[in-house]
Amino acid sequence: MDYKRLIIRGISYSQTQSGAYALLLEDEETNVKLPVVIGNFEAQSISLGLEKDIQPPRPLTHDLFSKFVTSTNYTLSSVIIYQIVDGVFFSNINFKNNANGEELILDARTSDAVAMAVRFEAPIYTTPQVLNEAGILLELNDPTNTDENIDVVSMEGDLQSLPLEDLKKLLDDAVKDEDFDTALELQHEIKRRNKKIE
Structure with missing residues (x-):
């Protein structure tokens, strides 16, 4: 085949x-x-x-x-x-x-x-x-x-307006709460910002 x-x-x-x-x-x-x-x-x-x-x-x-x-x-x-x-x-x-x-x-x-x-x-x-x-x-x-x-x-609210440290804290909280959809959305925003920094 x-x-x-x-x-x-x-x-x-x-x-x-x-x-x-x-x-x-x-x-x-x-x-x-x-x-x-x-x-x-x-x-x-x-x-x-x-x-x-x-x-x-x-x-x-x-x-x-x-x-x-x-x-x-x-x-x-x-x-x-x-x-x-x-x-x-x-x-x-x-x-x-x-x-x-x-x-x-x-x-x-x-x-x-x-x-x-x-x-x-x-x-x-x-x-x-x-x-x-x-x-x-x-x-x-x-x-x-x-x-x-x-x-x-997309999540409700604008992730782009949040500071990076707040995003990381929200990511930790989302993983602890097993809210993986939110965690993935936050992860993508953090990665997007890190790519801009590099």
Whole structure:
């Protein structure tokens, strides 16, 4: 099978389903985008997996399962989004035993598969058929839509008017309260300011 490698382009509130998010994956060769509707918890988990420097006070479900996989001497080698039926994506998580090379394939929701893949920095693939059926071609010329900037809905109030020290304190408080959406928004503002300083 000729698989197409996907990269994560962003996460935003879903325009079609209330209370849901859209995970935007992109074929790295053709720039065809694959939008996947995911839940709030999975969106937070993927975002936290991408932001390696934010650690929740207690492990999330995907962190716990990742630790279990590692402790049993397995590695997550890849994720394959292999099918779409009535708008629902089907995915496999491919594991490899580090001791004997034996492979293990588990069926998973795509949102969970991606949340695991980011923790292992494993590649995400799909089939040409899935891209043809569900892919869209968008031009993302907006400079805020980069791999480092996950598009999260803005917080109330203007972060740009707050001093850097206040932002850092708010970030610490948000992580302690497990308010990861706010934490990510604050983290992006702090990173934006640090880039200007450099």
